[in-house]
Amino acid sequence: MMSSNENLATLFNPTGALRASINVGNPILARLDESGRAAGVSVDLANAFAAQLGLLLELRVFNSAGESVAAVSEGRADFGFFAIDPVRAEQLAFTEPYVVIEGCYLVRDDSHFKDIAQVDQPGIEVVVGKGSAYDLYLTRELKHATITRSPTSPTVVDTFLAEGADVAAGVKQQLEFDTTRFPGLRLLPERFMEIRQAMGVPHAYGKEAAERLRQFVEQAKASGFVAEAIKRHGIVGATVPG
Structure with a gap:
């Protein structure tokens, strides 16, 4: 019988790898570093979430929010980092915001x-x-x-x-x-x-997956992980909501 964590891991990686959709078009959340790799607050969160599930992470990097949303909505990525919006909510289950x-x-x-x-x-x-x-x-x-x-x-x-x-x-x-x-x-x-940035997963992944993602975001805020990531990447003007 699978453990709870094993079950969640299965929910989040139907293709065998945990795929995070990263938008480098918003430098507050992510950017390409000097080596051309994605880096930033959302990348740090993606790595932490993969580690918590015990899964290897694959980054799917896009230049715009629209492309990033489409990747998750169409099943080409398992979760991503998006501003909360009612149009997007038709396809995605959002956490509470981790940064505003x-x-x-x-x-x-x-x-x-x-x-x-x-x-x-x-x-x-x-x-x-x-x-x-x-x-x-x-x-x-x-x-x-x-x-x-x-x-x-x-x-x-x-x-x-x-x-x-x-x-x-x-x-x-x-x-x-x-x-x-x-x-x-x-x-x-x-x-x-006010742009409320959250993590999101397709509704098709089910309520259990959405709740697990929500819990992860709340833990990341409460532990200071998000605030530390903002400071580490030199981001100014973004706040962590309570």
């Missing part, structure tokens, strides 16, 4: 925009990363502005400048970095959304 970051707007220095309430107006073009959490959110929330989609989150500002758009939307830290790449840009004060 901010979604913000960026404009040119000479833009007339002073606050985020001015953005949703007819004739305004907002650039977002295709399939990102803030793409899904703004698609629902913006009633008048037009959305243009960049291939990935790190290319949002490049697309914003190339298209002559009015506003770029993204993760605050990425946009702050982009202001160092391109002079003459500024962030609007305040955030337009």
